Amino acid sequence: MEGPPMDLGLLLALDALLTEGSVTKAAERMNLSPPAMSRTLARIREAVGDPILVRAGRGMVPTPRAEAMRERVRSLVAEAQTLLRPDHVDLPALERRFTVRSGSAGFLAAPLLAELRARAPRVALRFVGEGSETVDALRDNHIDLDIGVIGPMGPEVRVQTLYRERFVGVVRAGHPLLAGPVTAERFAACGHAGASRRGKERGPVDEALAALGLERRVDLVTPDVPAALSAAVQSDLVATVPQGAARHAMALGMPVTFFALPVETPLVAVAQAWHPRQDGDPAHRFLRETVLAVARRLSAEPGPPAA
Template structure:
Protein backbone atom coordinates (compact mmCIF):
# COMPACT_ATOMS: atom_id res chain seq x y z
CA UNK A 1 0.00 0.00 0.00
CA UNK A 2 1.38 3.41 -1.00
CA UNK A 3 1.60 5.85 1.90
CA UNK A 4 -0.40 9.05 1.33
CA UNK A 5 1.47 12.27 0.70
CA UNK A 6 0.40 14.46 3.59
CA UNK A 7 1.91 17.52 1.92
CA UNK A 8 -1.09 17.38 -0.37
CA UNK A 9 -3.31 18.30 2.58
CA UNK A 10 -1.55 21.67 2.78
CA UNK A 11 -2.05 22.14 -0.94
CA UNK A 12 -5.71 21.15 -0.71
CA UNK A 13 -6.24 23.55 2.20
CA UNK A 14 -4.79 26.42 0.16
CA UNK A 15 -6.82 25.52 -2.93
CA UNK A 16 -10.08 25.30 -0.98
CA UNK A 17 -9.33 28.58 0.81
CA UNK A 18 -8.43 30.52 -2.34
CA UNK A 19 -10.58 28.77 -5.00
CA UNK A 20 -7.73 29.63 -7.34
CA UNK A 21 -4.62 27.78 -8.53
CA UNK A 22 -2.71 31.05 -8.99
CA UNK A 23 -3.55 32.44 -5.55
CA UNK A 24 -2.91 29.10 -3.84
CA UNK A 25 0.45 28.86 -5.60
CA UNK A 26 1.33 32.37 -4.44
CA UNK A 27 0.30 31.54 -0.86
CA UNK A 28 2.48 28.42 -0.78
CA UNK A 29 5.39 29.91 -2.71
CA UNK A 30 5.06 27.36 -5.52
CA UNK A 31 4.64 27.67 -9.27
CA UNK A 32 1.15 27.44 -10.83
CA UNK A 33 2.25 24.39 -12.83
CA UNK A 34 3.32 22.60 -9.63
CA UNK A 35 -0.06 23.42 -8.04
CA UNK A 36 -1.85 22.15 -11.13
CA UNK A 37 0.02 18.85 -10.90
CA UNK A 38 -0.84 18.56 -7.20
CA UNK A 39 -4.50 19.29 -7.97
CA UNK A 40 -4.46 16.49 -10.55
CA UNK A 41 -3.09 14.10 -7.91
CA UNK A 42 -5.70 15.22 -5.40
CA UNK A 43 -8.47 14.61 -7.91
CA UNK A 44 -7.13 11.11 -8.51
CA UNK A 45 -6.84 10.32 -4.79
CA UNK A 46 -10.27 11.67 -3.82
CA UNK A 47 -12.13 10.59 -6.94
CA UNK A 48 -13.58 14.09 -7.23
CA UNK A 49 -12.81 17.14 -9.38
CA UNK A 50 -12.74 19.31 -6.21
CA UNK A 51 -12.56 22.61 -8.15
CA UNK A 52 -14.32 23.15 -11.48
CA UNK A 53 -14.39 26.03 -13.91
CA UNK A 54 -17.31 28.47 -13.72
CA UNK A 55 -16.66 31.21 -16.25
CA UNK A 56 -13.27 32.70 -15.38
CA UNK A 57 -13.37 31.40 -11.80
CA UNK A 58 -13.05 28.06 -10.04
CA UNK A 59 -15.81 26.89 -7.73
CA UNK A 60 -15.71 24.00 -5.23
CA UNK A 61 -17.71 20.83 -5.79
CA UNK A 62 -20.06 19.60 -3.03
CA UNK A 63 -17.36 17.14 -1.98
CA UNK A 64 -14.82 19.96 -1.70
CA UNK A 65 -17.20 22.02 0.41
CA UNK A 66 -17.68 19.01 2.67
CA UNK A 67 -13.90 18.57 3.03
CA UNK A 68 -12.97 22.23 3.53
CA UNK A 69 -13.48 22.50 7.31
CA UNK A 70 -12.02 19.05 7.99
CA UNK A 71 -8.89 19.73 5.96
CA UNK A 72 -8.40 23.12 7.65
CA UNK A 73 -8.69 21.51 11.09
CA UNK A 74 -6.19 18.76 10.23
CA UNK A 75 -3.65 21.26 8.86
CA UNK A 76 -3.99 23.52 11.91
CA UNK A 77 -3.62 20.54 14.24
CA UNK A 78 -0.47 19.43 12.42
CA UNK A 79 0.98 22.94 12.58
CA UNK A 80 0.28 23.09 16.32
CA UNK A 81 2.00 19.73 16.87
CA UNK A 82 5.13 20.78 14.96
CA UNK A 83 5.41 24.26 16.49
CA UNK A 84 6.89 24.87 19.95
CA UNK A 85 4.53 25.98 22.68
CA UNK A 86 4.29 29.74 22.88
CA UNK A 87 4.71 31.58 26.15
CA UNK A 88 3.12 35.01 26.39
CA UNK A 89 3.75 37.86 28.75
CA UNK A 90 0.24 39.05 29.60
CA UNK A 91 1.55 42.26 31.12
CA UNK A 92 2.99 43.35 27.76
CA UNK A 93 0.40 41.69 25.50
CA UNK A 94 -1.20 44.17 23.10
CA UNK A 95 -4.27 42.74 21.38
CA UNK A 96 -7.89 43.59 20.68
CA UNK A 97 -10.42 40.76 20.98
CA UNK A 98 -13.79 40.96 19.23
CA UNK A 99 -16.73 39.35 21.03
CA UNK A 100 -20.29 39.13 19.72
CA UNK A 101 -22.89 39.13 22.50
CA UNK A 102 -26.33 40.53 23.17
CA UNK A 103 -26.86 43.81 25.04
CA UNK A 104 -27.99 42.08 28.22
CA UNK A 105 -24.81 40.04 28.46
CA UNK A 106 -22.64 43.12 27.86
CA UNK A 107 -24.52 45.14 30.46
CA UNK A 108 -24.23 42.39 33.09
CA UNK A 109 -20.76 40.94 32.52
CA UNK A 110 -18.61 43.34 30.44
CA UNK A 111 -17.43 45.59 33.28
CA UNK A 112 -16.34 42.65 35.42
CA UNK A 113 -14.60 41.01 32.45
CA UNK A 114 -12.74 44.22 31.60
CA UNK A 115 -11.67 44.65 35.22
CA UNK A 116 -10.27 41.13 35.31
CA UNK A 117 -8.43 41.60 32.03
CA UNK A 118 -6.95 44.94 33.04
CA UNK A 119 -5.46 43.49 36.22
CA UNK A 120 -3.31 40.98 34.33
CA UNK A 121 -3.13 42.36 30.78
CA UNK A 122 -3.50 46.16 30.90
CA UNK A 123 -2.93 46.59 27.15
CA UNK A 124 -5.66 44.18 26.03
CA UNK A 125 -8.82 45.74 24.59
CA UNK A 126 -12.27 44.29 23.93
CA UNK A 127 -14.61 45.15 21.07
CA UNK A 128 -18.20 44.03 21.61
CA UNK A 129 -19.92 43.50 18.27
CA UNK A 130 -23.72 43.81 17.94
CA UNK A 131 -25.63 40.54 17.73
CA UNK A 132 -27.64 41.17 14.57
CA UNK A 133 -27.58 37.50 13.59
CA UNK A 134 -25.93 34.16 14.34
CA UNK A 135 -24.00 33.68 11.09
CA UNK A 136 -20.70 31.95 11.82
CA UNK A 137 -18.78 33.36 8.85
CA UNK A 138 -17.23 36.06 11.05
CA UNK A 139 -15.84 33.36 13.37
CA UNK A 140 -14.45 31.41 10.44
CA UNK A 141 -12.80 34.46 8.90
CA UNK A 142 -11.26 35.58 12.20
CA UNK A 143 -13.27 38.81 12.29
CA UNK A 144 -14.70 37.59 15.60
CA UNK A 145 -12.74 35.88 18.37
CA UNK A 146 -15.74 34.70 20.39
CA UNK A 147 -19.50 34.48 20.16
CA UNK A 148 -21.48 34.32 23.40
CA UNK A 149 -25.08 33.17 23.53
CA UNK A 150 -27.48 30.26 23.28
CA UNK A 151 -25.99 28.07 20.58
CA UNK A 152 -28.30 26.52 18.04
CA UNK A 153 -27.23 25.15 14.67
CA UNK A 154 -23.74 26.25 13.68
CA UNK A 155 -20.71 25.09 11.75
CA UNK A 156 -19.58 21.54 12.54
CA UNK A 157 -15.96 22.53 13.12
CA UNK A 158 -16.66 25.24 15.71
CA UNK A 159 -15.86 24.75 19.39
CA UNK A 160 -18.51 25.32 22.07
CA UNK A 161 -18.05 25.62 25.84
CA UNK A 162 -20.90 26.16 28.31
CA UNK A 163 -20.59 29.23 30.56
CA UNK A 164 -23.76 29.21 32.68
CA UNK A 165 -27.40 28.22 32.72
CA UNK A 166 -30.17 30.77 32.74
CA UNK A 167 -33.95 30.79 32.89
CA UNK A 168 -36.65 33.16 31.75
CA UNK A 169 -38.53 35.16 34.36
CA UNK A 170 -41.17 37.88 34.16
CA UNK A 171 -40.53 41.47 35.24
CA UNK A 172 -42.94 44.36 35.88
CA UNK A 173 -42.58 47.86 37.26
CA UNK A 174 -42.65 48.54 40.99
CA UNK A 175 -46.27 48.93 42.13
CA UNK A 176 -47.65 46.86 39.26
CA UNK A 177 -50.88 44.93 40.11
CA UNK A 178 -48.94 41.66 39.77
CA UNK A 179 -46.77 42.68 42.74
CA UNK A 180 -49.63 41.66 45.01
CA UNK A 181 -51.45 38.36 45.33
CA UNK A 182 -50.93 34.97 43.71
CA UNK A 183 -49.61 35.10 40.18
CA UNK A 184 -51.57 32.53 38.25
CA UNK A 185 -51.15 31.83 34.55
CA UNK A 186 -54.51 33.53 33.95
CA UNK A 187 -53.49 36.74 35.77
CA UNK A 188 -50.14 36.74 34.02
CA UNK A 189 -51.78 36.39 30.60
CA UNK A 190 -54.34 39.11 31.29
CA UNK A 191 -51.74 41.90 30.98
CA UNK A 192 -50.11 43.16 27.81
CA UNK A 193 -46.69 41.69 27.06
CA UNK A 194 -43.41 42.68 25.43
CA UNK A 195 -41.76 40.22 23.06
CA UNK A 196 -38.00 40.30 22.51
CA UNK A 197 -36.96 39.07 19.08
CA UNK A 198 -34.28 40.18 16.63
CA UNK A 199 -36.44 38.67 13.88
CA UNK A 200 -39.55 40.56 14.96
CA UNK A 201 -41.47 37.50 16.18
CA UNK A 202 -44.32 38.12 18.61
CA UNK A 203 -45.01 34.57 19.74
CA UNK A 204 -42.98 31.62 20.97
CA UNK A 205 -42.64 28.97 23.68
CA UNK A 206 -44.55 30.99 26.30
CA UNK A 207 -47.56 31.22 23.99
CA UNK A 208 -47.42 27.48 23.35
CA UNK A 209 -47.49 26.75 27.08
CA UNK A 210 -50.32 29.22 27.69
CA UNK A 211 -52.23 27.64 24.82
CA UNK A 212 -51.99 24.22 26.47
CA UNK A 213 -53.74 25.77 29.48
CA UNK A 214 -56.41 27.32 27.25
CA UNK A 215 -54.99 30.82 27.71
CA UNK A 216 -53.72 33.50 25.37
CA UNK A 217 -51.70 36.63 26.04
CA UNK A 218 -51.61 39.81 24.00
CA UNK A 219 -48.20 40.93 22.82
CA UNK A 220 -48.41 44.70 22.59
CA UNK A 221 -44.94 45.35 21.15
CA UNK A 222 -41.83 43.61 19.86
CA UNK A 223 -38.31 44.91 20.61
CA UNK A 224 -34.89 43.61 19.67
CA UNK A 225 -33.13 43.59 23.05
CA UNK A 226 -33.78 42.79 26.70
CA UNK A 227 -32.66 46.24 27.97
CA UNK A 228 -35.26 47.80 25.65
CA UNK A 229 -37.95 45.47 27.02
CA UNK A 230 -37.05 46.40 30.59
CA UNK A 231 -37.15 50.13 29.79
CA UNK A 232 -40.67 49.74 28.40
CA UNK A 233 -41.85 47.62 31.32
CA UNK A 234 -40.45 50.09 33.84
CA UNK A 235 -42.70 52.86 32.50
CA UNK A 236 -45.85 50.89 31.72
CA UNK A 237 -48.07 48.03 32.86
CA UNK A 238 -46.55 45.69 30.27
CA UNK A 239 -44.86 42.44 31.27
CA UNK A 240 -41.30 41.75 30.08
CA UNK A 241 -40.10 38.15 29.82
CA UNK A 242 -36.32 38.07 30.08
CA UNK A 243 -33.39 35.83 31.12
CA UNK A 244 -32.66 36.11 34.82
CA UNK A 245 -28.85 36.25 35.09
CA UNK A 246 -28.27 38.41 32.05
CA UNK A 247 -30.52 41.18 33.37
CA UNK A 248 -29.52 41.30 37.05
CA UNK A 249 -28.32 44.90 36.94
CA UNK A 250 -30.79 46.40 34.50
CA UNK A 251 -33.93 45.24 36.36
CA UNK A 252 -32.95 46.81 39.68
CA UNK A 253 -35.96 48.29 41.49
CA UNK A 254 -38.45 46.26 39.46
CA UNK A 255 -40.55 43.27 40.54
CA UNK A 256 -39.45 39.89 39.20
CA UNK A 257 -41.22 36.55 39.47
CA UNK A 258 -40.96 33.03 38.00
CA UNK A 259 -43.02 32.37 34.91
CA UNK A 260 -46.29 30.66 35.82
CA UNK A 261 -45.86 28.30 32.84
CA UNK A 262 -43.08 25.73 32.33
CA UNK A 263 -40.17 26.67 30.07
CA UNK A 264 -36.79 25.05 29.52
CA UNK A 265 -33.57 26.47 30.91
CA UNK A 266 -31.06 28.11 28.61
CA UNK A 267 -27.37 27.27 28.39
CA UNK A 268 -25.26 30.27 27.49
CA UNK A 269 -21.99 29.25 25.84
CA UNK A 270 -18.91 30.70 24.23
CA UNK A 271 -18.09 29.56 20.71
CA UNK A 272 -14.92 29.98 18.68
CA UNK A 273 -13.09 28.68 15.64
CA UNK A 274 -10.56 25.87 16.25
CA UNK A 275 -7.74 28.00 14.80
CA UNK A 276 -7.65 29.63 18.25
CA UNK A 277 -7.69 26.42 20.31
CA UNK A 278 -4.02 26.55 21.20
CA UNK A 279 -3.48 30.27 20.94
CA UNK A 280 -2.29 31.17 24.49
CA UNK A 281 -3.87 34.64 24.52
CA UNK A 282 -7.20 33.30 23.28
CA UNK A 283 -7.16 30.48 25.84
CA UNK A 284 -6.51 33.05 28.55
CA UNK A 285 -9.47 35.13 27.33
CA UNK A 286 -11.75 32.07 27.39
CA UNK A 287 -10.62 31.24 30.93
CA UNK A 288 -11.37 34.81 32.03
CA UNK A 289 -14.81 34.55 30.44
CA UNK A 290 -15.55 31.34 32.34
CA UNK A 291 -14.50 32.83 35.67
CA UNK A 292 -16.58 35.98 35.18
CA UNK A 293 -19.66 33.97 34.19
CA UNK A 294 -19.37 31.38 36.96
CA UNK A 295 -22.61 31.01 38.98
CA UNK A 296 -22.77 33.40 41.95
CA UNK A 297 -23.15 30.50 44.41
CA UNK A 298 -19.59 29.48 43.59
CA UNK A 299 -20.53 26.27 41.81
CA UNK A 300 -18.95 25.72 38.44
CA UNK A 301 -20.46 24.25 35.34
CA UNK A 302 -18.86 21.13 34.01
CA UNK A 303 -16.13 22.17 31.57
CA UNK A 304 -17.91 20.50 28.68
CA UNK A 305 -16.18 21.24 25.41
CA UNK A 306 -17.27 19.88 22.08
CA UNK A 307 -17.69 20.84 18.50
CA UNK A 308 -20.96 22.41 17.41
CA UNK A 309 -22.07 19.36 15.45
CA UNK A 310 -22.58 17.44 18.70
CA UNK A 311 -25.62 19.39 19.81
CA UNK A 312 -24.19 21.60 22.55
CA UNK A 313 -26.75 24.31 23.32
Protein backbone atom coordinates (compact mmCIF):
# COMPACT_ATOMS: atom_id res chain seq x y z
CA MET A 1 0.00 0.00 0.00
CA GLU A 2 1.40 3.36 -0.98
CA GLY A 3 1.92 5.98 1.73
CA PRO A 4 0.91 9.65 1.53
CA PRO A 5 2.52 11.69 -1.26
CA MET A 6 5.88 13.21 -0.36
CA ASP A 7 6.14 17.00 -0.31
CA LEU A 8 9.42 17.62 -2.14
CA GLY A 9 9.42 21.14 -0.74
CA LEU A 10 10.42 19.55 2.57
CA LEU A 11 13.62 18.31 0.92
CA LEU A 12 14.54 21.86 -0.10
CA ALA A 13 13.76 23.12 3.39
CA LEU A 14 15.78 20.33 4.98
CA ASP A 15 18.76 21.21 2.79
CA ALA A 16 18.48 24.87 3.82
CA LEU A 17 18.23 23.96 7.52
CA LEU A 18 21.23 21.61 7.41
CA THR A 19 23.31 24.13 5.45
CA GLU A 20 22.48 27.17 7.57
CA GLY A 21 22.10 25.46 10.97
CA SER A 22 19.54 28.11 11.87
CA VAL A 23 15.79 28.40 11.43
CA THR A 24 16.07 32.15 10.87
CA LYS A 25 18.81 31.91 8.23
CA ALA A 26 17.10 28.99 6.53
CA ALA A 27 13.90 31.06 6.40
CA GLU A 28 15.78 33.90 4.67
CA ARG A 29 17.26 31.47 2.19
CA MET A 30 13.81 30.02 1.39
CA ASN A 31 12.06 33.45 1.39
CA LEU A 32 9.87 32.35 4.28
CA SER A 33 9.08 33.88 7.66
CA PRO A 34 10.78 32.30 10.72
CA PRO A 35 7.42 31.01 12.06
CA ALA A 36 6.69 29.37 8.70
CA MET A 37 10.13 27.73 8.69
CA SER A 38 9.59 26.54 12.26
CA ARG A 39 6.35 24.87 11.17
CA THR A 40 8.19 23.29 8.22
CA LEU A 41 10.87 21.97 10.58
CA ALA A 42 8.11 20.41 12.70
CA ARG A 43 6.74 18.66 9.60
CA ILE A 44 10.24 17.41 8.68
CA ARG A 45 10.74 16.07 12.21
CA GLU A 46 7.44 14.20 11.98
CA ALA A 47 8.26 12.79 8.53
CA VAL A 48 11.79 11.70 9.43
CA GLY A 49 11.14 10.69 13.01
CA ASP A 50 14.12 12.67 14.26
CA PRO A 51 14.60 16.16 15.81
CA ILE A 52 17.03 17.11 12.97
CA LEU A 53 18.25 20.24 14.79
CA VAL A 54 18.60 20.55 18.57
CA ARG A 55 19.54 23.41 20.87
CA ALA A 56 23.20 23.83 21.85
CA GLY A 57 23.73 27.04 23.82
CA ARG A 58 22.38 29.92 21.77
CA GLY A 59 22.56 28.01 18.49
CA MET A 60 21.36 24.77 16.99
CA VAL A 61 23.32 21.70 15.91
CA PRO A 62 22.32 18.76 13.69
CA THR A 63 21.58 15.38 15.22
CA PRO A 64 23.67 12.35 14.22
CA ARG A 65 20.81 11.27 11.90
CA ALA A 66 20.80 14.71 10.26
CA GLU A 67 24.59 14.63 9.82
CA ALA A 68 24.30 11.26 8.11
CA MET A 69 21.65 12.64 5.76
CA ARG A 70 23.37 15.93 4.94
CA GLU A 71 25.37 14.91 1.84
CA ARG A 72 22.57 12.78 0.40
CA VAL A 73 20.06 15.59 0.81
CA ARG A 74 22.41 18.12 -0.80
CA SER A 75 23.07 15.76 -3.72
CA LEU A 76 19.35 15.12 -4.31
CA VAL A 77 18.52 18.82 -4.26
CA ALA A 78 21.38 19.63 -6.66
CA GLU A 79 20.26 16.87 -9.04
CA ALA A 80 16.68 18.10 -8.99
CA GLN A 81 17.77 21.68 -9.67
CA THR A 82 19.88 20.50 -12.61
CA LEU A 83 16.96 18.57 -14.11
CA LEU A 84 14.66 21.59 -13.92
CA ARG A 85 17.22 24.11 -15.16
CA PRO A 86 17.07 25.18 -18.84
CA ASP A 87 20.04 24.12 -20.97
CA HIS A 88 20.50 27.60 -22.42
CA VAL A 89 20.69 31.12 -21.06
CA ASP A 90 19.66 34.50 -22.44
CA LEU A 91 22.90 36.36 -21.74
CA PRO A 92 21.62 39.90 -22.45
CA ALA A 93 18.83 39.31 -19.90
CA LEU A 94 20.93 37.41 -17.36
CA GLU A 95 20.95 39.05 -13.92
CA ARG A 96 23.34 37.24 -11.61
CA ARG A 97 26.12 37.98 -9.15
CA PHE A 98 28.95 35.46 -9.33
CA THR A 99 31.14 34.97 -6.27
CA VAL A 100 34.79 34.09 -6.89
CA ARG A 101 37.47 33.22 -4.35
CA SER A 102 40.89 34.28 -5.59
CA GLY A 103 44.10 35.99 -4.54
CA SER A 104 44.37 37.43 -8.06
CA ALA A 105 41.38 39.74 -7.78
CA GLY A 106 43.52 42.84 -8.23
CA PHE A 107 44.64 41.67 -11.68
CA LEU A 108 41.69 39.59 -12.84
CA ALA A 109 38.61 41.46 -11.60
CA ALA A 110 38.31 44.36 -14.03
CA PRO A 111 39.20 42.47 -17.24
CA LEU A 112 36.91 39.60 -16.27
CA LEU A 113 33.98 41.88 -15.51
CA ALA A 114 34.46 43.73 -18.79
CA GLU A 115 34.52 40.47 -20.77
CA LEU A 116 31.44 39.13 -18.98
CA ARG A 117 29.47 42.34 -19.49
CA ALA A 118 30.32 42.48 -23.18
CA ARG A 119 27.80 39.65 -23.58
CA ALA A 120 25.84 39.77 -20.31
CA PRO A 121 25.63 43.45 -19.26
CA ARG A 122 23.60 42.77 -16.10
CA VAL A 123 25.97 40.37 -14.36
CA ALA A 124 28.08 41.39 -11.37
CA LEU A 125 31.14 39.93 -9.66
CA ARG A 126 31.98 39.55 -5.98
CA PHE A 127 35.52 38.51 -5.10
CA VAL A 128 36.27 37.08 -1.66
CA GLY A 129 39.72 36.58 -0.18
CA GLU A 130 41.53 33.29 -0.11
CA GLY A 131 41.48 31.28 3.06
CA SER A 132 40.92 27.61 3.62
CA GLU A 133 41.25 25.47 0.51
CA THR A 134 38.54 23.08 1.66
CA VAL A 135 35.64 22.25 -0.61
CA ASP A 136 33.04 23.49 1.89
CA ALA A 137 32.54 26.92 0.30
CA LEU A 138 31.98 25.33 -3.12
CA ARG A 139 29.79 22.55 -1.74
CA ASP A 140 27.63 24.95 0.28
CA ASN A 141 27.24 27.29 -2.72
CA HIS A 142 28.92 30.19 -0.91
CA ILE A 143 31.26 30.67 -3.89
CA ASP A 144 30.85 29.85 -7.57
CA LEU A 145 34.54 29.43 -8.42
CA ASP A 146 37.86 29.04 -6.66
CA ILE A 147 40.75 30.42 -8.74
CA GLY A 148 44.42 30.00 -7.89
CA VAL A 149 46.97 27.31 -7.20
CA ILE A 150 44.45 24.66 -6.21
CA GLY A 151 45.50 22.11 -3.63
CA PRO A 152 43.84 18.73 -3.04
CA MET A 153 40.07 19.25 -2.75
CA GLY A 154 38.70 15.75 -3.17
CA PRO A 155 37.33 13.82 -6.15
CA GLU A 156 33.94 15.56 -6.16
CA VAL A 157 35.39 18.91 -7.31
CA ARG A 158 35.97 19.81 -10.95
CA VAL A 159 39.36 21.42 -11.61
CA GLN A 160 40.47 22.99 -14.90
CA THR A 161 43.96 24.35 -15.51
CA LEU A 162 43.85 27.91 -16.82
CA TYR A 163 47.55 28.35 -17.57
CA ARG A 164 51.02 27.60 -16.24
CA GLU A 165 53.65 30.20 -15.44
CA ARG A 166 56.92 30.82 -13.68
CA PHE A 167 57.68 32.86 -10.61
CA VAL A 168 59.90 35.92 -10.97
CA GLY A 169 61.60 38.34 -8.62
CA VAL A 170 60.19 41.86 -8.28
CA VAL A 171 61.92 44.91 -6.79
CA ARG A 172 61.26 48.63 -6.70
CA ALA A 173 62.84 50.92 -9.25
CA GLY A 174 66.41 51.73 -8.21
CA HIS A 175 66.80 48.70 -5.95
CA PRO A 176 70.46 47.91 -5.12
CA LEU A 177 70.04 44.38 -6.50
CA LEU A 178 69.70 45.86 -9.99
CA ALA A 179 73.17 47.44 -9.80
CA GLY A 180 74.80 44.19 -10.94
CA PRO A 181 74.07 40.66 -12.15
CA VAL A 182 71.32 38.97 -10.13
CA THR A 183 73.28 35.97 -8.89
CA ALA A 184 71.90 33.41 -6.49
CA GLU A 185 74.23 34.73 -3.78
CA ARG A 186 73.14 38.36 -4.14
CA PHE A 187 69.48 37.32 -4.42
CA ALA A 188 69.66 35.20 -1.25
CA ALA A 189 71.35 38.02 0.69
CA CYS A 190 68.32 40.32 0.29
CA GLY A 191 65.29 40.50 2.52
CA HIS A 192 62.29 38.80 0.90
CA ALA A 193 58.50 39.05 0.74
CA GLY A 194 56.28 36.16 -0.29
CA ALA A 195 52.58 35.53 -0.82
CA SER A 196 50.83 32.48 0.58
CA ARG A 197 47.17 31.98 1.39
CA ARG A 198 48.25 29.51 4.09
CA GLY A 199 51.07 31.67 5.48
CA LYS A 200 53.87 29.38 4.27
CA GLU A 201 57.38 30.87 4.42
CA ARG A 202 59.23 28.23 2.42
CA GLY A 203 58.68 26.86 -1.06
CA PRO A 204 60.42 25.81 -4.30
CA VAL A 205 62.68 28.88 -4.30
CA ASP A 206 64.09 27.92 -0.90
CA GLU A 207 64.59 24.32 -2.02
CA ALA A 208 66.52 25.48 -5.10
CA LEU A 209 68.68 27.81 -3.00
CA ALA A 210 69.33 25.06 -0.46
CA ALA A 211 70.66 22.84 -3.27
CA LEU A 212 73.32 25.54 -3.80
CA GLY A 213 74.08 25.79 -0.09
CA LEU A 214 72.23 29.10 0.22
CA GLU A 215 69.36 30.34 2.37
CA ARG A 216 67.25 33.46 2.09
CA ARG A 217 65.54 35.43 4.84
CA VAL A 218 61.78 35.82 4.37
CA ASP A 219 60.87 38.93 6.34
CA LEU A 220 57.26 39.27 5.20
CA VAL A 221 54.53 36.83 4.18
CA THR A 222 51.30 38.28 2.80
CA PRO A 223 48.01 36.49 2.07
CA ASP A 224 47.95 37.56 -1.58
CA VAL A 225 50.19 38.69 -4.46
CA PRO A 226 49.08 42.37 -4.62
CA ALA A 227 50.12 42.87 -1.01
CA ALA A 228 53.56 41.37 -1.70
CA LEU A 229 53.99 43.66 -4.73
CA SER A 230 52.96 46.66 -2.66
CA ALA A 231 55.56 45.76 -0.06
CA ALA A 232 58.25 45.55 -2.75
CA VAL A 233 57.35 49.01 -4.03
CA GLN A 234 57.67 50.53 -0.56
CA SER A 235 60.85 48.81 0.64
CA ASP A 236 64.02 46.98 -0.33
CA LEU A 237 62.28 43.62 -0.04
CA VAL A 238 62.38 41.28 -3.04
CA ALA A 239 58.94 39.86 -3.83
CA THR A 240 58.62 36.49 -5.55
CA VAL A 241 55.37 36.41 -7.53
CA PRO A 242 53.89 34.86 -10.68
CA GLN A 243 55.25 36.47 -13.85
CA GLY A 244 51.78 37.43 -15.09
CA ALA A 245 51.13 39.42 -11.92
CA ALA A 246 54.47 41.21 -12.26
CA ARG A 247 53.81 42.13 -15.89
CA HIS A 248 50.35 43.39 -15.03
CA ALA A 249 51.70 45.51 -12.16
CA MET A 250 54.14 47.18 -14.54
CA ALA A 251 51.35 47.75 -17.08
CA LEU A 252 49.41 49.57 -14.36
CA GLY A 253 52.37 51.87 -13.81
CA MET A 254 53.72 50.44 -10.55
CA PRO A 255 57.39 51.48 -10.19
CA VAL A 256 58.76 47.94 -10.17
CA THR A 257 61.10 45.79 -12.23
CA PHE A 258 60.94 42.04 -12.49
CA PHE A 259 63.71 39.60 -13.35
CA ALA A 260 64.22 35.90 -13.89
CA LEU A 261 65.04 34.07 -10.69
CA PRO A 262 68.68 32.99 -10.49
CA VAL A 263 67.53 29.44 -9.61
CA GLU A 264 65.31 26.98 -11.48
CA THR A 265 61.78 26.55 -10.12
CA PRO A 266 58.94 24.49 -11.59
CA LEU A 267 56.04 25.99 -13.49
CA VAL A 268 52.96 26.63 -11.36
CA ALA A 269 49.49 25.61 -12.54
CA VAL A 270 46.78 28.22 -11.98
CA ALA A 271 43.34 26.60 -12.11
CA GLN A 272 39.66 27.17 -11.51
CA ALA A 273 37.62 24.78 -9.37
CA TRP A 274 33.87 24.36 -9.02
CA HIS A 275 31.32 21.93 -7.63
CA PRO A 276 29.83 19.45 -10.13
CA ARG A 277 26.31 20.66 -9.33
CA GLN A 278 27.19 23.67 -11.51
CA ASP A 279 28.08 21.56 -14.56
CA GLY A 280 24.63 21.81 -16.08
CA ASP A 281 24.10 25.51 -15.32
CA PRO A 282 24.56 27.42 -18.60
CA ALA A 283 25.21 30.70 -16.76
CA HIS A 284 27.96 29.09 -14.72
CA ARG A 285 29.39 27.52 -17.87
CA PHE A 286 29.48 31.00 -19.43
CA LEU A 287 31.41 32.23 -16.36
CA ARG A 288 33.94 29.37 -16.57
CA GLU A 289 34.52 29.81 -20.29
CA THR A 290 35.03 33.56 -19.84
CA VAL A 291 37.45 33.05 -16.94
CA LEU A 292 39.45 30.61 -19.07
CA ALA A 293 39.68 33.05 -21.99
CA VAL A 294 40.57 36.09 -19.86
CA ALA A 295 43.07 34.26 -17.66
CA ARG A 296 44.96 32.85 -20.62
CA ARG A 297 45.03 36.23 -22.31
CA LEU A 298 46.47 37.85 -19.19
CA SER A 299 48.93 35.08 -18.41
CA ALA A 300 52.64 35.45 -19.06
CA GLU A 301 52.78 32.35 -21.24
CA PRO A 302 50.23 30.77 -23.59
CA GLY A 303 48.06 28.34 -21.69
CA PRO A 304 48.17 24.61 -22.35
CA PRO A 305 45.13 22.65 -23.51
CA ALA A 306 42.34 22.58 -20.91
CA ALA A 307 42.89 20.02 -18.19
